[in-house]
Amino acid sequence: SSKEKGRNRYSYFDPKLQQQIEEKVELSKELRKAIDKEELLLYYQPQIFTKNSINDIVGVEALIRWNHPEKGIISPNLFINVAEETGLIVPLGKWVLKESVKQLKIWETDATKKNWRISVNISQKQFERDNFFSLINTLIKKNNIEANKLRLEFTENLLIKNTKETLEKIQKLFNLGVTLSIDDFGTGYSSLAYLKQLPIHELKIDQSFIRDILIDSNDYSIVETILSIGRKFNLEVIAEGVETNEHHQMLVSMGCSYFQGYLFGKPSIAETF
Ligand code: C2E
Ligand code: MG
Ligand code: MG
Ligand code: MG
Numbered sequence: 001s002s003k004e005k006g007r008n009r010y011s012y013f014d015p016k017l018q019q020q021i022e023e024k025v026e027l028s029k030e031l032r033k034a035i036d037k038e039e040l041l042l043y044y045q046p047q048i049f050t051k052n053s054i055n056d057i058v059g060v061e062a063l064i065r066w067n068h069p070e071k072g073i074i075s076p077n078l079f080i081n082v083a084e085e086t087g088l089i090v091p092l093g094k095w096v097l098k099e100s101v102k103q104l105k106i107w108e109t110d111a112t113k114k115n116w117r118i119s120v121n122i123s124q125k126q127f128e129r130d131n132f133f134s135l136i137n138t139l140i141k142k143n144n145i146e147a148n149k150l151r152l153e154f155t156e157n158l159l160i161k162n163t164k165e166t167l168e169k170i171q172k173l174f175n176l177g178v179t180l181s182i183d184d185f186g187t188g189y190s191s192l193a194y195l196k197q198l199p200i201h202e203l204k205i206d207q208s209f210i211r212d213i214l215i216d217s218n219d220y221s222i223v224e225t226i227l228s229i230g231r232k233f234n235l236e237v238i239a240e241g242v243e244t245n246e247h248h249q250m251l252v253s254m255g256c257s258y259f260q261g262y263l264f265g266k267p268s269i270a271e272t273f
Pocket of ligand 2: 061121153183
């Protein structure tokens, strides 16, 4: 039959690949509904400032989770890519920003947390939207929050484009008072040119360099170099993936002051704090 012929024509398709595509389509359909069904939630992970052996929480990173009715809590590593490919990252990212601002308002009323800031991961597609600046601007003005309590985490790959639009948008965000961080620093294309052009506030050392810092001299050298870039450009540097006291002590001795990692707390719901 013609149906069979049709099937044969595509028989070079790898069935495994075919299955992956179908799973992706299914996932994106479900994800589309997840926003309205309020299945998304934000976890927060503390960010620490260490000075004279005293550790203070200065902020948190917002990390999205999908509380799937059957599958339970799903990690962003399993759906952010699909969200980016399908454009769902735009409403999803907007939800994350709104939710983060809501949380800032709640913490504003708590004496021990009112100075905390929230770092929010921003995907390239989301940033490139024409209305990205006005979305941020409106959120801040409408909710009357201090702009410097919102920190946006970009990846190097977003900044590397370095177009006029990118520069202007980042300049406007900076003028608004929002602070900018470069996530996973050192793992992207690693052009340093943007450091001299863009009003960046913070570098985040990727956890892949931290993990073996005590035993791998290459990782040690990379971290040392990033800290030195930070000092020379007057940037805050935060180490991600700090899991042990040994990690922490080593980094402190190298001149690092900001930390995030399981040692100080895993990502969890706001009520845990
Ligand atoms: P990221 O922004 O680099 O976030 C850090 C990741 O490291 C988080 O994974 C966090 O749970 C994990 N982590 C923190 N401390 C430790 C540690 O000590 N040891 C280890 N092994 N891991 C640690 P998570 O929450 O699974 O998020 C994965 C990635 O998903 C994030 O990487 C970020 O790129 C993306 N993501 C998360 N939330 C959002 C979001 O709201 N929007 C966008 N666009 N991306 C998001
Ligand atoms: Mg991040
Ligand atoms: Mg990171
Ligand atoms: Mg990462």
